[in-house]
Amino acid sequence: MEELAIIVPVYNEEETIELFIKAVNKKTASLQLKKTFYFVNDGSKDNTLSIIKKLALQEKNINYISFSRNFGKEAALLAGLQATHESFVTIMDVDLQDPPELLTQMYDKILEGYDVVGTRRISRQGEPFIISSLSRLFYKTFNKISSTPIVDGVRDFRLMTRQVVNSILTLEENNRFSKGLFAWVGYNVAYLEYPNHERSAGKTSWTFRELLSYSIDGLMNFSEAPLNIATFVGVLSFFISLVLGIFYIIKTLIFGDPVQGFPTLIVLILLLGGLQLLSLGIIGKYIAKIFLETKKRPNYIIKETNLY
Known part of the structure; x- marks a missing residue:
């Protein structure tokens, strides 16, 4: 049986980890892939790491990487990608805003011949109006000034073949904007659409200032x-x-x-x-x-x- 690596960046997510693992295992029971979790602890200050370590002792398919401090989600994504060796790799948020049940459909698309199956939100119900408005503005601006277009509402949640992951890892830049990097490497890509999902528990660690800074960096990384x-x-x-x-x-x-x-x-x-x-x-x-x-x-x- 081929293997699937599930990369999960976490920062102060002690309330969601066990819910996430249970949901993924339950909703992907029919998935014909052997699952391995890679939790990347991005300098959490709560009990996130201790919970992951306890679960890792109970289940052999749970791995963890813990940073010396908070380096940001981009660093966590890179560490997760570099740690994997499986034939297929996916990236998921631990708060279950990325529906695990889509993994089965994503794998079916891969079997049809796609190299990457990404996901995009078709609604932002539940998000603050200012955040959703600026997000739409970001995608419109990015696609007008950049030669590497990004699908509006695209998520980091995607299923990739080993070849795609290896191509992404050849990009050694320090100032990383993963959505742009995923688009830049190309390959045959399909997208699945779904409405916005609320967090399963806890609160987001992203602030408005961090989102704004991340957006500006993304624009500058992929446009002159x-x-x-x-x-x-x-x-x-x-x-x-x-x-x-x-x-x-x-x-x-x-x-x-x-x-x-x-x-x-x-x-x-x-x-x-x-x-x-x-x-x-x-x-x-x-x-x-x-x-x-x-x-x-x-x-x-x-x-x-x-x-x-």
Whole structure:
């Protein structure tokens, strides 16, 4: 029987782990794959790790990797992918917002010849309005400025063949945006749609600030458009300043009143200064990413694991 690796990043999820394992085992009982869980503890501060270790002693198909601190979900996904060796790999959230029953349908699609079967939410019922609105805006913006389109509402929850996983692992960049990386490697992809599911227990660890930062990083990792915008703003500002300069010189020579228009001058100075700072901020963001890449720091540090 072929094997399935289930990668599960966790951070302060002590309430959901046992519910998750029971639900997956129950709803995938007919799945013709031998399941192995890979829990990646991303520096949890509650009893998440102790619960996983207890379960790992009871069940041989439960593995865990525990970081020395919180490195973020992207690092946890990478660690999980690197730890697996199974023929098929899936990524799931422990809060059961990714329906386990879809795994059977996903595997059927793989048998039809697909290399990847992803999932996408067709509704966001239960999410705060501001979060759902900004999420839709992100996908629209990303797909307009990036040469690597991402399906609106796509989840990290997907079933991949070993070949696809190996291709993803060849991408060694430190500033990772997995949704973009999954799309960039290509392959034959199918998508299953489902409505939004509420968390089984606990509260999300994602804050609005973290989601916003993650979105900005995603846009910059897969597009040069912000740099082009900065260049365009600079050229446009210079052109407008040149035209206004000529206009005021001619106006002064004809009417001989250089004092009038002083408020306009102040507004223009503030406008140009703001545009310059905006452009420098965009360029600085890219330089910061280059700086992080050149330091070659590891994406994560493993404190303990039962894999070796």
